[in-house]
Amino acid sequence: MAIAAVTAISAAHEATVAAALGQAPGVRLVRRCADVADLLAICTAGRADVALVSADFNGLDGSAIGPLREAGVGIVGVHQPGVEEQQRVLQQWGVRTQLPIGAAPAEFAQAVQGVAEGATSKATAPDASDDPTVSLEAELAALSDGSAPYVPVNPWLEQSAALPMPPAPASPEQTAKIVTVWGPPGAPGRTVLAVNLAAEAARLGVPTVLVDADTYAASVAQHLALLDEAPGVAAATRLADSGHLDVRSLAAVAPEVTTGLRVLTGLPRADRWPEVRDDALEAVLEQCRQLGRLIVVDVAAPLEQDEELSYDTAAPRRNAATLAALDAADTVIAIGSADPVGLQRLVRGLDELRAVISEPPKVVANRVRSSAVGSSPEQRVGEALQRFAGVASPALIPDDRDAFDGALLAGRVLAEHAPGSAARKVIAALAADLTGVAATSRRSWFTSRARS
Missing domain, CATH: 3.40.50.300 (P-loop containing nucleotide triphosphate hydrolases)
Incomplete structure (x- = not known):
């Protein structure tokens, strides 16, 4: 039986992901959601097994991810290749299984199958370089010896080197x-x-x-x-x-x-x-x-x-x-x-x-x-x-x-x-x-x- 999947992808890349899912074996694309309300409605109604989401989907935030999990829907994150900020956002939402836009249909099938079974696919799990905690520790180490300036990457904050540095994470x-x-x-x-x-x-x-x-x-x-x-x-x-x-x-x-x-x-x-x-x-x-x-x-x-x-x-x-x-x-x-x-x-x-x-x-x-x-x-x-x-x-x-x-x-x-x-x-x-x-x-x- 095919796994029912829905997408909540930004307009610029939604067609690419939908095309890949259409060729993915064992996956049936049941909805291409227009907004967050549409996504929540179909998932909470039990019509989807897996949702593929992108960090730049209009209106999507952490408060919308929680209801998806409560409805028993697996989540696969989709990001633009090489855009670490999108990967970091997905990580903070708790989305561990991620794929770049343009991945092969077989990779999408493997990722969807993995989250549908409640297990993280080894092929799609982010490596240590995508882990924001690891990146933070590396940045803090660089800052401690003065080899790199501190530049905030958060769009909510003013780009200012005057912001105070936090202490290193607790051991x-x-x-x-x-x-x-x-x-x-x-x-x-x-x-x-x-x-x-x-x-x-x-x-x-x-x-x-x-x-x-x-x-x-x-x-x-x-x-x-x-x-x-x-x-x-x-x-x-x-x-x-x-x-x-x-x-x-x-x-x-x-x-x-x-x-x-x-x-x-x-x-x-x-x-x-x-x-x-x-x-x-x-x-x-x-x-x-x-x-x-x-x-x-x-x-x-x-x-x-x-x-x-x-x-x-x-x-x-x-x-x-x-x-x-x-x-x-x-x-x-x-x-x-x-x-x-x-x-x-x-x-x-x-x-x-x-x-x-x-x-x-x-x-x-x-x-x-x-x-x-x-x-x-x-x-x-x-x-x-x-x-x-x-x-x-x-x-x-x-x-x-x-x-x-x-x-x-x-x-x-x-x-x-x-x-x-x-x-x-x-x-x-x-x-x-x-x-x-x-x-x-x-x-x-x-x-x-x-x-x-």
Whole structure:
């Protein structure tokens, strides 16, 4: 039985590919798609086994590739011979099987057969020279000895040698860790913890990336006194969708606010949430692993799966960013406010959270104070979480409103504004535990930022 194939190729080369497929043994060309909507319609209807796509097909991006895979359609990338940019875009979309336009019909047949069976054809798999990771490592090596200038190849970025160079990718023995900070509704302190946790990790000498993925009320930029007219997370996800996200382009939209700490600012308006799709955010977080050894992600509270929209796989989902960040996390921190209302929300929220993550979260109780729970507040909060949520040994952050308020007013973190704060010491200990780096008494690297 012939394999049903469809094409989504730019107009200049579509006829050439269609002619080759017409002569390919065992392949039946059922549709030459005019646009992305046509491509998605025929593939999601189950009328195609394999789609042949080109990076320059009008409207095609990473968000359209996901529904094709979910529909069980194999994907073959087609590119102009020798055009590495098109090969790189296809690679970033996850299209591993690629062929140059003008390949022989037998090669098309072999590639289509390979992806249809769920296996990559050895004859069409890109070699190491087409791997953007390998190319990046080679470029970084050349740059390190001054033998080659840095010239960005990303069309989203200005062609300027002044862009900062990112660090070399982490070695296998230094695998980056993603920590997602979540908490139930009611402002339990998710962003405060995420910001200060990232700052403390950077202070320990661990390159850190802070990502504001809260699509309801992003505020990382405000906590650090950063401008957010051009949100970094939106720019990064656009780059991922277009297939142009790499370490250099990510470094350009995630500036280093101080030594060792890069920040992807969040959406300034909640109505822009469709810009941050789950598949694009997952790609961004994976690239963040190349920029730092610790990635701290601040997310919103809602965990609903948007079941009403689940039948429509192409529709954006309101809580997709939160769910994607939780799914990608190596460690999830669940933070709640240490008062009767906040603890009740935390206990109930932990039940919902455990339904969407595989490993138990690390629980933090914030603003622990006797005025809210009575005498011996640490003991009372610990007993309540143990009894009602089965949480043993939660991290307890004491209430230090003056320190937090002063830091927010100044646009600084606790390590800068109130280094002796009791709350800061708990967060620093948590950062040391997550990074495996013991805190030292050396002079703070925040001095340079404090003087600026």
